[in-house]
Every structure is written in structure tokens, then in C-alpha cells.
Amino acid sequence: EAGVTQFPSHSVIEKGQTVTLRCDPISGHDNLYWYRRVMGKEIKFLLHFVKESKQDESGMPNNRFLAERTGGTYSTLKVQPAELEDSGVYFCASSHAGQFEAFFGQGTRLTVV
């Protein structure tokens, strides 16, 4: 069984540009989560999808961040326009409905210069 896959593994962009991160969850997992770790800080929750619906987006920093999960399969997280403080590692995780054990991807390291 394939794990949670994230693309790209690394991205370096200039301030003001747009970046789109992708997450492919484990097949059959209804729950999909995005987290972010800014350097030196703890991993923080961004949002939670149940299938294609946003269950909780209380952790999204501001309206420059847009997450989608069309069809309830893969998810994208777009940052537009990117700012320097958006740099960090973005993790995606997925889990079965009703399960608390979440499986994490390897993360996307985003650097905004």
C-alpha cells in the first residue's frame, strides 16, 4: 500500500510568486490534514478535509492560502502571493474515517526568498 505522497519535496520561490503543493493521501482515507512547521517552531495544524469538504480550517494563516480537495482524493495547497514568513515544511497526513492514527507524508520544504 502506497503511503502519503507529497509533491514537490522542495520548492524555492521568490516573494510574490505563487506555489502549489500537492498531497496524495492513502487510498480510501477520508480524512486529510495539512500541517506546517516553521523553522524552530512546533508543527501546527492548518486544516482538515473530510472527503472533499473542509471540516476545519481554523489554522489557515490568512487568505493567501487556499486548499482544495476536488473529488475527495488528492489535495492541493496554494500560496498566492508567497511571503517570506511562509517558508517552512508543509506536511500532509491522512487517516480512515473515525481513526485517530494519521499517516504523514515526507513533507514539502518551501523556501521563499
Place this chain on the structure above:
Amino acid sequence: AQSVTQLGSHVSVSEGALVLLRCNYSSSVPPYLFWYVQYPNQGLQLLLKYTTGATLVKGINGFEAEFKKSETSFHLTKPSAHMSDAAEYFCAVSDDSGNTGKLIFGQGTTLQVKP
């Protein structure tokens, strides 16, 4: 609000020595508690979890953790460190607001194992 505190951002032990990584949490309801590990250039991997039942939980790679409600702690231990245990370890608690599976993480502890 819930929170997780990991004492010590860096812990160094000798190979064969006891590993003890400390985690304290705050939660208004009985928590679900987790330890994750991140090896270099890899994603987060679940080491072990506590949901209900036995308070001593055994995980992968010889690690275990004990839920102590009176101390609001969930410390991670391993009797004998191996070089391959060098990694970053994260303690997490499930958010109590609605059984969503959302996790609150500690700051992480980097474990160094010296030969």
C-alpha cells in the same frame, strides 16, 4: 487551550544508554496521546499511541511510553539506545474540540546517539 511541552530540544545519549524524552500536556478531557519520529529526509512515523486502557504503551523499535494522568505526562523511553535511533521525536495530543483527529504537537526533541 490544549498544549504540549517537550522538555529539552536536544538530548544526547551514548549508545546502549537509557533514552528518556519528556512530554507534558494539558487537556480538559481524557487525551489521546502520540509519539511520532522523523528520521532525516523522511516523513513523520507513528511510534506509539495511547487512547484508552493500559497506561504503559509499547511501540515500534523498542520504545514505550507511560500515560500518567496525575502528572499530565507521557514520557518516551527506551532501555538501550541504538545509533539508528538518532532522529527528531514529536509528542502530540489529539484536539478535544470535536474528535476530528486534529493533533497538537510539541516543539520536538532531537535525539543524538553517540558511539
